[in-house]
Amino acid sequence: MAPEPERRPSLVSLLTPPFRLTVSRWKVAAFLQRRRVERGLSVDGAAAAAGCSPARIRRLENPEGRLPSTDEAVRLLQAYEVRGEALFAEARDLVARAGEPGWWHRYGDVAAEWVRLLLDLETHAFAVRTYEPLGVPGLFQTEEYARMVMCSGLPHADLEEVAARVALRSERQQLVTSGALEVWALIDESVLRREVGSNAVMAGQVRHLIRLAGLPNVLLQVVPFTAGSSGARLNHPVTLLRFPKDGLPDIVYLEHHTGAHYLDGEKETEVYRGALDLLCVEALSREETLAKLERAASLYA
Structure with missing residues (x-):
């Protein structure tokens, strides 16, 4: 019988300070x-x-330990009689990427630590499920919509800081437009009625949602005002990140006004997965959502 992996601390506890x-x-x-x-x-x-x-083996398998060199990782795989050039290439790539800073480090002045963690997780996830009751998800926002949201949330921030935050959000969205990330997004119907900036900003944002909904890696559903009869309606944003089979559990991201909470306990993530499942059932279908978006776009035209 194969040995069981040694138990580790919670992933979230290791990813967050200190x-x-x-x-x-x-x-x-x-x-x-x-x-x-x-x-x-x-x-x-x-x-x-x-x-x-x-x-030495324990240190190399300890995520808090020293990062192995590429040669060390390859020698271990050879000792384990691993076959297949693809696995060796994967090991080399993992070690190389682990030693490099993420793209978001360029925005260190405007991205809080809890935001950088989200960007790190999104980069490695293969799928995201998200529900937004108050605004368009960050992955789907146009630059104009994002700028208006940030200016209202940071009334005293200088224009350079706002511009940097908008640029970061735009670069983050490349995960979606490139097809690297599957996104299943649920947006409350009230989001389409809540004007941000101006009619022109909202018209551009809704048209952008329509374009994104046509991507093969995006499923967008509007949660209508009538949803919630089964208790499915959530009253706060929820994002569930899912990862390939590489040792990472599902992680729930809960954002609030001054920070965020990350949950990776099996029971915790199961509760939110169930809540999102119920919302999906009560949400409009893809076709009904597109029709709803078209009607919303005509209101702002």
């Missing part, structure tokens, strides 16, 4: 541990096969 771990470092450690377990080796057995100490 550890400041990155998702990439976690993935390297999880990758090496998974390869060992698949080979059926204990830590001691892996150490014997690789010609190193058990403590």
